[in-house]
Amino acid sequence: MNGLRKVVTVVDEVLLELGHPVATPARRVAAAAVIRNPWAGRGVVPDLQPEVEAVAPGLGRLLTDLLVETLGGADRIEAFGKAALVGLDGELEHGGALIHTPYFGNVLRELTEGTSIIVFSDDRLAAGEPLTVPLWHKTAAATRSHYQTVQIRVPDAPRPDEIVVVAAAASGPRPNARIGDRRSDPVVRLADLEKT
DSSP: OTTEEEEEEEEEEOOEETTEEOSSOOEEEEEEEEEEOTTTTSOSOSOOHHHHHHHHHHHHHHHHHHHHHHHTSGGGOOEEEEEEEEOTTSOHHHHHHHHSSHHHHHHHHHHHTOOSOOEEEEEEOOTTOOEEEEEEESSOTTOGGGOEEEEEOOTTOOOTTEEEEEEEEESSOSTTOOSOOGGGOOOOOHHHHHHO
């Protein structure tokens, strides 16, 4: 892939929470590609679409393949998310262009067998700053047990003219999740809460 400098994969698995074993151990993975910003040094580019079509699908495939391989198959993935970290000489829109279109999102969704909208984060930061990537259930976004995050940090990226693009996934819920689900919630209205 043209402009790809490095790939970083982070794997996290919590086994104990406050000294108690985790009921459903789950691995969280973030795969990041460090690429040269295709719009770097060009000023404000009015139409980002040509570069999106040329770059985003390959990134989506590369990063999702890493997630699927690391977690042992698409059927092992229960939650997903995406992120972009833009170097200081880029626009936030540059990161958004690479992750917020079907050229990346649909690739991630299809290869993980997901159907939900993909939760995301993006930022513009100096090299080495951490980025927290949110995750939620790949087919049932309102499933609270799968609301979680994974953090990734690339010590030498993004350089000012680079973008770090991230795909992330988890094989299960948060450690010892137990706050219920939107489907089983009571009806809660502000007016009722203010009466108490």
